[in-house]
Amino acid sequence: MEAGISEYRPEAKPPQDEFWKALGLPSARLALHEAVKEGVPYSVYTKLAAASGLESRELAQYVVISSATLRRRAKAGRFRLDEGDRLYRFAVVYKSAIELFEGDRELARRWILNPVQGLDGRRPVEMVTTTVGTKAILDLIGRLEHGVFP
Numbered sequence: 001m002e003a004g005i006s007e008y009r010p011e012a013k014p015p016q017d018e019f020w021k022a023l024g025l026p027s028a029r030l031a032l033h034e035a036v037k038e039g040v041p042y043s044v045y046t047k048l049a050a051a052s053g054l055e056s057r058e059l060a061q062y063v064v065i066s067s068a069t070l071r072r073r074a075k076a077g078r079f080r081l082d083e084g085d086r087l088y089r090f091a092v093v094y095k096s097a098i099e100l101f102e103g104d105r106e107l108a109r110r111w112i113l114n115p116v117q118g119l120d121g122r123r124p125v126e127m128v129t130t131t132v133g134t135k136a137i138l139d140l141i142g143r144l145e146h147g148v149f150p
Helices: 017-023 029-038 042-052 056-062 067-076 081-100 105-113 131-145
Strands: none
Touching: 017 042, 017 081, 029 081, 042 056, 042 067, 042 081, 042 105, 056 067, 081 105, 081 131
């Protein structure tokens, strides 16, 4: 009697660039840099809000873009460099949280919206407005992924 041994085949992880492609941005670092520098298209904002499960005005609040500015950017079709950079930082944090929670977007969304012990009780969305805050979030995610708890 032959026992059926199934071969282990790990699930293939989606390519790293799928996230950026879904937002309408290039995944290559230099091309992404140029896209942010030239002005992130307004469509990226709407796709990022939808992907993260946030209301448009919530995302605007977290990336510090006023409703009047948001309306102007919708008409112009692009964000200024500083605004696009904040959108990029939010996207990087959200993408990293998705990876931390192994693809579970809802857990990732809840994590970035709630106080986190490793950030002294701050919510990650409150910290994406600065490069230093974003780095602290990404460092924490890296530690959590490697089992180094704060």
